[in-house]
Amino acid sequence: MARVITVAVVDDDRMLRDGxxxxxxxxxxxxxxxxxxxxxxxxxxxxxxxxxxxHGTAPPQxxxxxxxxxxxxxxxxxxxxxxxxxxxxxxxxISTVPDRSRIIEAIRAGADGYLTKxxxxxxxxxxxxxxxxxxxxxxxxxxxxxxxxxxxxxPRLSPRERQILLDYASGMTLKSAxxxxxxxxxxxxxxxxRVKAKYQQAGRPTYTKLDLALRVRxxxxxxx
Amino acid sequence: MVLALQSxxxxxxxxxxxxxxxxSGTHRAQSFLIVATLLYRGSxxxxxxxxxxxxxxHLPLQHLGLAAALGMSALVYGTALRRGWFDPRHxxxxxxxxxxxxxxxxxxxxxxxxxxxxxxxxxxxxxxxATAAIAxxxxxxxxxxxxxxxxxLIGYQAVDATPAVIVGHLNSLVSSAVMTYAFRWxxxxxxxxxxxxxxxxxxxxxxxxxxxxxxxxxxxxxxxxLATLTTLAAGAVDANAPEVRQRCARExxxxxxxxxxxxxxxxxREIGAALEEAVGSVExxxxxxxxxxxxxxxxxxxxxxxxxxAVREALNNVRRHAGTGHAYLTATGDPDGSGGAVVTVVDRxxxxxxxxxxxxxxxxxxxxxxxxxxxxxxxxxxxxxEGVRVELRWPA
Numbered sequence: 001m002a003r004v005i006t007v008a009v010v011d012d013d014r015m016l017r018d019g020x021x022x023x024x025x026x027x028x029x030x031x032x033x034x035x036x037x038x039x040x041x042x043x044x045x046x047x048x049x050x051x052x053x054x055h056g057t058a059p060p061q062x063x064x065x066x067x068x069x070x071x072x073x074x075x076x077x078x079x080x081x082x083x084x085x086x087x088x089x090x091x092x093x094i095s096t097v098p099d100r101s102r103i104i105e106a107i108r109a110g111a112d113g114y115l116t117k118x119x120x121x122x123x124x125x126x127x128x129x130x131x132x133x134x135x136x137x138x139x140x141x142x143x144x145x146x147x148x149x150x151x152x153x154x155p156r157l158s159p160r161e162r163q164i165l166l167d168y169a170s171g172m173t174l175k176s177a178x179x180x181x182x183x184x185x186x187x188x189x190x191x192x193x194r195v196k197a198k199y200q201q202a203g204r205p206t207y208t209k210l211d212l213a214l215r216v217r218x219x220x221x222x223x224x
Numbered sequence: 225m226v227l228a229l230q231s232x233x234x235x236x237x238x239x240x241x242x243x244x245x246x247x248s249g250t251h252r253a254q255s256f257l258i259v260a261t262l263l264y265r266g267s268x269x270x271x272x273x274x275x276x277x278x279x280x281x282h283l284p285l286q287h288l289g290l291a292a293a294l295g296m297s298a299l300v301y302g303t304a305l306r307r308g309w310f311d312p313r314h315x316x317x318x319x320x321x322x323x324x325x326x327x328x329x330x331x332x333x334x335x336x337x338x339x340x341x342x343x344x345x346x347x348x349x350x351x352x353x354a355t356a357a358i359a360x361x362x363x364x365x366x367x368x369x370x371x372x373x374x375x376x377l378i379g380y381q382a383v384d385a386t387p388a389v390i391v392g393h394l395n396s397l398v399s400s401a402v403m404t405y406a407f408r409w410x411x412x413x414x415x416x417x418x419x420x421x422x423x424x425x426x427x428x429x430x431x432x433x434x435x436x437x438x439x440x441x442x443x444x445x446x447x448x449x450l451a452t453l454t455t456l457a458a459g460a461v462d463a464n465a466p467e468v469r470q471r472c473a474r475e476x477x478x479x480x481x482x483x484x485x486x487x488x489x490x491x492x493r494e495i496g497a498a499l500e501e502a503v504g505s506v507e508x509x510x511x512x513x514x515x516x517x518x519x520x521x522x523x524x525x526x527x528x529x530x531x532x533x534a535v536r537e538a539l540n541n542v543r544r545h546a547g548t549g550h551a552y553l554t555a556t557g558d559p560d561g562s563g564g565a566v567v568t569v570v571d572r573x574x575x576x577x578x579x580x581x582x583x584x585x586x587x588x589x590x591x592x593x594x595x596x597x598x599x600x601x602x603x604x605x606x607x608x609x610e611g612v613r614v615e616l617r618w619p620a
Contacts, residue, residue, distance in 0.1 A: 096480075097479075097480055097483050097484075098480075098484075098516065100518075116480075118473065118476060118477065118480070118514075140514070140516070140552060141516065144516045144518070144554065148518040148519070148556060148559075150519075167613075169516070169554065170552060170554050170568040170570050170613065170615075171514065171551075171552020171553075171554070171568070171570035171571075171572070171613075172552075172570050172572075172611065172613055173572050173610070173611065175610060176572075176575075176607070176610040176611050176613070179607055179610060180605060180613075
């Protein structure tokens, strides 16, 4: 893939934003185009937060937004995710502690992946690339949250989906989990994608036109 | 880093709770009331037996009546002693049979027309009203006393008893009921007060235990995270030095596990504490452990110890053979909700061929052995190039 993937970071911790900037600065195929403390700040961005590139022009659209699960401005995580998704970016959630009910909420709201912040750079880069290329990003912590989701609204999983989910959640690679289940890696990944899709489907809200108009107005108000 | 998450006071509270739940104050008051009314009925039955046995006239109905009274008493008090309290239906049956039918039947067909010959049957009405007053609700108890008074009035009038005998007897019927009712009221109130005092003491003890636990956590945090942060803040060390970063990562992992373990509303610390020790021991040797816990069940201490031991062996195996420096640990309640536990230790190293390669002594001896001993089971799943997955299950 020769194309450079554009990335934005929304996190209320400045140290973490700076850290990611330094980290991603060394990755050839990725370009960090914006960092912000809140989603409102990211969407309003008249470009003061852009780490590089010529000032004054509109920032390029980020392919993938790394979004902190819980922001200090008290904004609703699901709301944050939906606002970012409406801009056309895909959302990779990150957080310090795997707070399971919130992870589930985030996936329901349409986030495409979830990672805790203690992963090494290659894992993070791999997840970002997966998302940018339209594949689903998977992680043990996300699989664990889904596998042990005991909320009443959890979707029904088939026994096969459940087994792959549990094995992957235990830390096995997808390849080993597939071997254990006697299926191909490709099928195993399909199962994980399907589990995530079930969550996203269950959480998809049915917007009315009025709702959408309100959201657009909210966004532009934040921006002003 | 190694931290015993279960503190002693918590264990003591559990033991205390176990003993008090068996015999609460209310329960004791009820047991006492059963025994007291049983003795009262016993005294009446003694009189009845002597009366029937020593009378010169041997009338079959008297024997039959006595047998019925003994049978009803056995039913009422036997059940109460077995179940812990009276069955209202038995009380009503006793009142009707021994309290009403028996004296009336003796009057009608007993062939005797003198007050002393039915006195023993009348006497049983006293203990019937006493028991009804404590075992039935107020309205039913009043109905029972009224019914007994009317029946006994009719019975004594049928044998031409003197007013003094009648009034004396009716007085004893009513006062038996009033007395036991008052006893019950007082004893249950005392029992409740005792229970409340006990609950308060338990709550205080639990509070103290939580405080001790928090202190323990604080001490652990003080020795690890706080010390590291303070040193870094002082600028005395190079934050980028590999050993400093390693230490930071280790302590961050510890905080993550701590948060997961204390997330459950009713935390059972046995497994968590055992695993924490195992993780701590290998972390200090340089193995990175990603741990995820969910709804850890309460297990006997020897099971927690076996799980801890097996996990330590499995983690050591990862450290020695996987070559990745990274292990994944999960511990959860059995998904089928049976109260069991499932623990997995996984690595993404080279694995081995289970058909050709004897698993190391660690896996075979320590992991399998310890789990089997504790009534659990260990399964090793691996293939060349695919890491090793050790699953521990309890019960097997």
